[in-house]
Amino acid sequence: MANRTSASSKTRVGKYELGRTLGEGSFAKVKFARNLETGENVAIKIVDKEKVMKHKMIGQIKREISTMKLIRHPNVIRMYEVMASKTKIYIVLEFVTGGELFGKIASRGRFKEDEARKYFQQLINAVDYCHSRGVYHRDLKPENLLLDANGVLKVSDFGLSALPQQVGDDGLLHTTCGTPNYVAPEVINDKGYNGAKSDLWSCGVILFVLMAGYLPFEDPNLMGLYKKIFKADFNCPPWFSSSAKKLIKRILDPNPLTRITISEIIENEWFKKGYMPPMFEQADVSLDDVDAIFNESGDSQNLVVERREEGSVAPATMNAFELISTSQGLNLGSLFEKQMGLVKQETRFTSKCPANEIISKIEEAVMPMGFGVKKNNYKMKLMGEKTGRKGHLAVTTEVFQVAPSLCMVEVRKSGGDTLEFHTVWSYYQCCTVNTIVWKTTDIEKDGSATGPSLSH
Known part of the structure; x- marks a missing residue:
């Protein structure tokens, strides 16, 4: 049960009770929620309609949401349904409890090569599947790689993180986005870029971090960081196998025209070791809810109402x-x-x-x-x-x-x-x-603090 107590206000949208904010962006925020009919925990992405309309993005959002709803892949966060109120669009998504993949590195250090390869295979499976359906992530980074309760990799925000982006007349994307350390050189260059190629570069950075425990491109100065990315100025640590080094260097090729493709990665000997192709679930998926919320007539019967039950003022x-x-x-x-x-x-x-x-x-x-x-x-x-x-x-x-x-x-x-x-x-x-801050100095025998502390 994940509902707040009566000491604070509770917000309901349709059959869902909203909880804490999990993340925020300029166009949307993501909240933890609970389905009051089934007790299931979900994540709800709440998009501001006014901002979307101001940027003339309704058509693009409908396409992205429709495509994402049709995607059924074991390594991509599932979209369950879509609702709308007069001012917001609510995208109901799978909620996973395993935390971020990179949290495992933060807590225990880098992965051994076989384990890193297993996660990289799942990442490539997800990226390849979505690309084949015309959906590009454009902002692959640590906080978008989650694990479910069984340790299976789940890519979140596929096709949704890039809502403000638009494809130009030349068929290329033109919005510089993403976390700087993970961004491909052609994205920084701002001369248009191929979404599939730039996603693959980010996958290469992610593979490096999984195996090394640190980033390939780092510099305290942003322009210094960009220079290193433009030149692909990085060195693989000595514990990388020679075949892993070769593959990473082919992915982190600053020229997108000569960069390795996903189909070539899947045929790569290092990648193929222990590889298991994903099993696909073929399910009938209805887009009725998507069509309803984007109905031009604005039929009010399709709209949900965000209801807040106020409690006493307390945290x-x-x-x-x-x-x-x-x-x-x-x-x-x-x-x-x-x-x-x-x-x-x-x-x-x-x-x-x-x-x-x-x-x-x-x-x-x-x-x-x-x-x-x-x-x-x-x-x-x-x-x-x-x-x-x-x-x-x-x-x-x-x-x-x-x-x-x-x-x-x-x-x-x-x-x-x-x-x-x-x-x-x-x-x-x-x-x-x-x-x-509450600090603790009590250290257990294994060297870990007995209570939480802040140490940056």
Whole structure:
């Protein structure tokens, strides 16, 4: 059961009760939810209709959603249904509990070659299947690679992360997007690029990280990072086998015209070792719900209503299941994250301070940073006044109650550039977190902390 207690407001959309926010972007946010009829846990992507219409994207979104609903692949997050209210589109997706694949690297280090190959095979299976149906991810990165309860890789946001992108008259994409360390050189170059080729480059970076435990392209200076990407300036560590090195160098070819293709990867000897082609589920899928919400007549009978039941003003209470849903599977030690050199868009810490004191101290600390502050009870949004590389930086802070005398504070990037978020987080941490975070010095025999602490 993942519902909030009566101490906070509950929101219902159709048969779903919405819970905590799992992630945010400029066009949408993703919330944890529960199907009240079946008790099933799902993730709901909520898209702002007004923003979509402003960017003339309705046709593209309908195509993307229709295609994604038809995709049934063991390594792609499933889309169950689509609903709409007057102002929002709700995309109901499979919710997986195994956490991010990269969380395993953060907690235990790099993978051995055979295990890395197994995950890479599943990633290529997903990417190849979607490409064959004309769907490109365009933003493959660590937080989009999830694991289910059985450890099976699931690619999330396929065809949805790139909603703002559009194909030009030349058949190429023209929007620079993605996490810088994972982005192909032709995407940065901004002269148009092939979605399949750029997805494959990102897969190559991901394979490198799985086997090395660190990124192939890193530089504290963004232009320095871009120069390394343009030249494919990287070195494989000595523990890579020679066949793995050769394959990675063919994937991380800065020239998209000579870069290896997916069909060539599937025939590669290193890739083929232990390879099992995916089993496909052929199911009848109806697009009636998609057609209904994009019905030009705007028939109100097809619309759902977002209903909020207000409770007393208090921080949202996070119960056991919701708390576990923030971690990698049932590994509660990973709830309170540590940065491991991988690009992250959120972090969490705990505090024994009262919730209102936490919010006040954070607000006091960030005021000199030139942010506009919007508060709604125990949720605060900081909006940057200057336009950065990817628009205005926005940082959301939310306080949850996890025990009578313990709060969890979640800080996440909800708009703008991830690297800019890191800069702000460093300042935020120095000025704010160190005064309110709950630190522990109790170390167990195995060297791990007995309670969560923040160590970046």
